[in-house]
Amino acid sequence: MKCTSCKQGHLTPSFIEGQFRAHTCSSCEGNWILIEDFVAWKDRNPDYQFSEQINFEQDSQDTKKALLCPVTGTIMHKFRISAQNDHRVDYSAAVGGLWLDRGEWELLKSEGLAGTLNAVVTKHWQHQIREQSTQQNFRDIYQDKFGAENYGKVKAFREWLQSQPQKADLRAYLLAEDPYSAEK
Numbered sequence: 001m002k003c004t005s006c007k008q009g010h011l012t013p014s015f016i017e018g019q020f021r022a023h024t025c026s027s028c029e030g031n032w033i034l035i036e037d038f039v040a041w042k043d044r045n046p047d048y049q050f051s052e053q054i055n056f057e058q059d060s061q062d063t064k065k066a067l068l069c070p071v072t073g074t075i076m077h078k079f080r081i082s083a084q085n086d087h088r089v090d091y092s093a094a095v096g097g098l099w100l101d102r103g104e105w106e107l108l109k110s111e112g113l114a115g116t117l118n119a120v121v122t123k124h125w126q127h128q129i130r131e132q133s134t135q136q137n138f139r140d141i142y143q144d145k146f147g148a149e150n151y152g153k154v155k156a157f158r159e160w161l162q163s164q165p166q167k168a169d170l171r172a173y174l175l176a177e178d179p180y181s182a183e184k
Contacts (some may be wrong), residue, residue, distance in 0.1 A: 002071040004090075005030045005063055011070060016105060017050065020093075029102040032070055035118050036096055042115070050114040053133055060086050063101050071095045079121050083132030091121045114171050 001023065005160050009027025016022045016031060020041035023032040042048075048137040067076045069092035076099060078088040087107060090099040098121065100108075108114045143151045161167055175181045 001032070001070045003028060003030065004032070004067045004076075005101060010137070019045070019048070031100045031105065033097060033098045033100065033117070034096055038098075038117050048115070050109050062104075063090065063099075066097055066125070068100075069094060069097060071097060077121075079126060080129050081108060081113055081120055083129045083136065085111060089120065 003009040003011055003025040005028070006025060006028035009025040010060075011025055011032050014022050014024040014031070016033065021037040024030070044182035062133075066078075067090045068074065069076050072092065072094045076090040076092045076097075080086065080088050081090055087104070089104060089108075091097070092099075098117065099105050105114070108117065108120075113120060123155065142155075145151075146154060161170055164170055
């Protein structure tokens with residue numbers, strides 16, 4: 001198979017960390033992994049923990065352009081790996097294959113995602129990332145709007161208010177122009 005990323009190298013059979021099958025590009029060192037191979041390996045090795053030692057000599061590359069599946073030639077989808085990281089991996093739903101650019105395996109390990117490689121490409125995982133990203137965006141907006149100190153105070157107060165059994169009355173008291181007046 002020809003490399004989907006650099007289009008120069010050939011994908012040769014290999015193993016990721018000597019554990020599960022992959023095909024590695026002879027030129028750009030990217031890896032083509034079939035999710036079924038990873039899942040089968042994971043089923044046989046449920047307690048395996050990937051090494052904490054991470055080799056960051058090679059920076060992870062994130063291909064910005066659309067990649068074609070090396071098996072079907074169809075466009076692969078890009079999936080974010082976490083809410084804290086904008087990095088994306090390429091996935092071919094047609095064959096269940098994942099393309100990891102050089103250094104992306106080390107990035108997945110550093111994010112604690114190497115053992116859940118198959119989960120990254122699920123709707124549930126991607127939905128969680130969108131939810132977490134949205135929440136972080138709102139946190140950033142509020143902090144910019146209120147200032148860090150005020151945001152911290154109002155956030156703590158809000159948490160306290162939410163825990164009170166008479167929170168509706170407390171909100172009414174706070175929002176009233178004059179809570180001691182019978183007038184509107």
